[in-house]
Amino acid sequence: MKKYKPGVLFGKELEALYKDAKDNQFALPAVNTIGTDTINAVLETAAKGMPNDKLQGNITGGVSGALHIHNVAKYYGVPVVLHTDHAAKKWLPWISGLLDAGEQFFKEKGQPLFSSHMLDLSEEPIEENIHTSVEFFKRMKPLGMAIEIELGVTGGEEDGVDNSGVENDKLYTQPQHVAYAYTELSKVGTLFSVAAAFGNVHGVYSPGNVELRPVILKNSQDYIEKELKTGPKPVYFVFHGGSGSPQHQIREAIGYGAIKMNIDTDLQWSFWEGVLGYYKKNEAYLQGQLGNPEGAEKPNKKYYDPRVWLRKGEETFIKRLEVAFEDLNCINRNA
Ligand SMILES: [Zn+2]
Numbered sequence: 001m002k003k004y005k006p007g008v009l010f011g012k013e014l015e016a017l018y019k020d021a022k023d024n025q026f027a028l029p030a031v032n033t034i035g036t037d038t039i040n041a042v043l044e045t046a047a048k049g050m051p052n053d054k055l056q057g058n059i060t061g062g063v064s065g066a067l068h069i070h071n072v073a074k075y076y077g078v079p080v081v082l083h084t085d086h087a088a089k090k091w092l093p094w095i096s097g098l099l100d101a102g103e104q105f106f107k108e109k110g111q112p113l114f115s116s117h118m119l120d121l122s123e124e125p126i127e128e129n130i131h132t133s134v135e136f137f138k139r140m141k142p143l144g145m146a147i148e149i150e151l152g153v154t155g156g157e158e159d160g161v162d163n164s165g166v167e168n169d170k171l172y173t174q175p176q177h178v179a180y181a182y183t184e185l186s187k188v189g190t191l192f193s194v195a196a197a198f199g200n201v202h203g204v205y206s207p208g209n210v211e212l213r214p215v216i217l218k219n220s221q222d223y224i225e226k227e228l229k230t231g232p233k234p235v236y237f238v239f240h241g242g243s244g245s246p247q248h249q250i251r252e253a254i255g256y257g258a259i260k261m262n263i264d265t266d267l268q269w270s271f272w273e274g275v276l277g278y279y280k281k282n283e284a285y286l287q288g289q290l291g292n293p294e295g296a297e298k299p300n301k302k303y304y305d306p307r308v309w310l311r312k313g314e315e316t317f318i319k320r321l322e323v324a325f326e327d328l329n330c331i332n333r334n335a
Contacts, residue, residue: 034307036064059097066113079334082113083148085262086120086158092132095119099139106143116146118195122153126177130184141189149185151177152197154240156205158264163202172216173197175223182224182235193236193259196220200241204265212249217256233257243267247327254329263324267317274316278309 003020004013021027033039044050050057066082073080087095095117102113119136121129129149137147152173153163173196185192198216221233228234239258242250243265250261285292285303292298302308325331 035310038306055091055094055097058094059101062094062098063101063113070113081115081260083116083118084114085118086150087118088120089124089132092119092136095136099136102143102145112140112143112145114145116140116148116191116193118148118150120150120195122150122197126151126180130181133181134184134188137185137188137192141191144191146191146193147185148193148195148238149181150195150197150240151181154195154197154200154202156201156203156241158202171197171199172213173220175220178220178235179224179227183228193238195238195240198253200239200245202241202265204244204269212245214249214253214256214258217253217258221257238262241265242324250327251329261324261328266324267320270320271313271317274312274314275309277316278312 004017009017031038031042033042052058062084069080069082084095084098098114098117105111105113117136117140119133121132124132129151133147133149140147153170155163155171157163178194178196181194196217198214199212217237220237221235224230224234225232233256235257237253237256237258239245239250239253239261242261242263245261253261279286282303285300288300289304290297290299292300292303
């Protein structure tokens with residue numbers, strides 16, 4: 001039995017802690033937290049880590065991030081599509097956990113916690129991929145959520161999934177597979193999108209490794225329009241592995257019905273680039289807590305304050321993301 005319960009203390013328990021500290025001669029470290037990284041680090045220090053045997057860390061972390069966005073987006077005055085990416089088969093319990101939280105949130109607020117989740121079952125047989133996706137979609141639809149699925153294999157390597165050795169024909173999605181997915185998902189609802197492989201890769205590599213062929217998307221759209229007698233461009237496509245792609249190919253993919261593009265790798269670099277530039281510019285002030293070109297005893301606190309250099313990362317991140325908005329022809333679309 002612990003003396004104090006988990007969570008934020010107040011009232012009688014808070015006073016008992018103060019008294020405990022004074023009577024027993026200990027004191028609490030007060031930490032200036034500046035974001036979830038330092039908040040989590042403080043909690044981890046006190047707890048010696050958090051159990052994650054049922055993915056509870058991943059689930060609560062996802063929920064917490066989503067709640068933060070719900071809390072602040074309205075103050076920025078911008079609409080947000082809140083999405084989780086690439087849940088392979090072993091991550092399905094994570095999506096189930098997020099949906100448990102999402103259903104609870106829906107009961108309280110009348111809207112889902114997330115706009116959409118992606119299931120990436122592209123490593124499984126196509127029947128299993130589509131069957132499982134349909135089952136999850138049935139659960140998401142009443143919440144007003146969208147589902148994203150993956151057909152074919154996005155090349156390259158991301159988050160420990162290495163597809164850099166996959167044969168080339170799997171890197172280009174077959175129109176028949178898209179038609180099959182379209183037919184089955186349409187039985188549940190219309191709010192689904194397909195991450196199709198058209199030579200796109202996760203990560204940035206030197207040119208010439210794989211050939212990007214956006215026309216694959218057009219072939220699928222035309223095939224479904226003809227075979228299933230739909231209107232033109234029936235499918236919402238998602239462009240994975242957009243980092244490093246030239247604008248003309250991005251625009252071409254948009255022309256064939258790509259409505260979203262993932263640009264993780266370039267944004268990772270852009271954040272680091274700001275920190276790197278800051279370090280290089282102020283290197284002589286960042287070698288110790290005391291001592292810089294102005295004197296051996298001069299303090300450097302205002303240079304190594306994480307709020308200062310993390311902000312530099314945010315600034316270059318924003319610049320790169322503005323380029324993406326331009327590449328995606330997505331400027332002034334909310335007027
Ligand atoms: Zn992806």
